[in-house]
């Protein structure tokens with residue numbers, strides 16, 4: 001009997017010790033958490049001063065909360081079916097989701113809206129807002145389709161899709177923000193958020209550099225710093241073009257484009273003249289262009305294209321590898 005109660009006492013003391021250890025560990029964890037919370041409440045004044053001075057040096061960051069007050073940007077994106085289409089559009093959508101007060105007009109190069117794009121747009125409507133995204137379609141005529149082996153510049157691209165968007169903007173101008181800005185954003189480029197800040201106060205046509213365009217690291221307007229005017233361009237490819245720069249390198253006042261109902265993109269221009277011809281319908285001289293991006297010294301857009309995926313194993317399969325995917 002005595003032997004048993006002795007054993008029980010030993011167990012009791014053991015259990016007490018184990019519990020005590022648990023309590024000590026618990027108290028230590030709670031103390032560490034409390035100290036961390038107190039430290040984060042009283043951040044060092046040097047740290048917050050640094051943050052504030054960095055914020056003040058970033059003009060774009062300062063204005064970020066005011067975006068909603070400023071003109072809406074209408075972004076026109078032509079897009080066509082290929083393996084990487086959804087990947088390109090997904091990346092662009094994630095950029096545009098971070099830009100307040102926009103209206104994204106996606107124009108598919110197809111006879112009818114495709115199921116793929118309908119689903120993509122439907123999902124985005126929940127994120128962008130139902131009125132902030134429009135899905136149109138317009139097929140490129142057969143004669144202007146690139147044939148296998150054609151270099152990518154052999155035919156003008158996106159002309160019919162951008163014209164469809166212009167037609168839609170003109171037809172719906174009553175219900176749109178007439179004070180808005182118009183930007184043609186191809187589906188494959190990469191855009192810095194600051195670019196959209198830069199174009200918000202466009203009066204007629206604003207311009208900026210485009211990286212990897214026209215066979216250069218950066219194709220850009222050259223600005224006379226004493227007057228703040230564009231005096232020439234550094235373009236090399238077809239440099240005799242009146243306005244020798246890429247589609248990604250300019251934005252326009254929507255009112256100006258909507259009012260000039262005859263102004264369109266033209267497939268009849270020599271290769272490479274699409275942008276130049278379009279801009280030439282609105283302005284006649286370089287000095288009419290409004291340089292942005294710190295007098296055209298900053299790169300805020302990259303003219304990129306996703307590599308075609310390697311699919312050489314695909315043809316060995318009896319069933320495509322994406323069979324049955326949602």
Ligand code: UGA
Pocket residue numbers: 077078079080108109140145146152153155156157158159161185186187188246247248274303305
């Ligand atoms: C360059 C310019 O950056 C384009 O703005 C211009 O339209 C193009 O040249 C041209 O040759 O006209 P690049 O990268 O060669 O661009 O052209 P893509 O990006 O292949 O096409 C421009 C846009 O049109 C893209 O948004 C693309 O999705 C769309 N596209 C292209 C179509 O809608 N249909 C097509 O058959 C090809």
Ligand code: MN
Pocket residue numbers: 186188189303304305
């Ligand atoms: Mn492109």
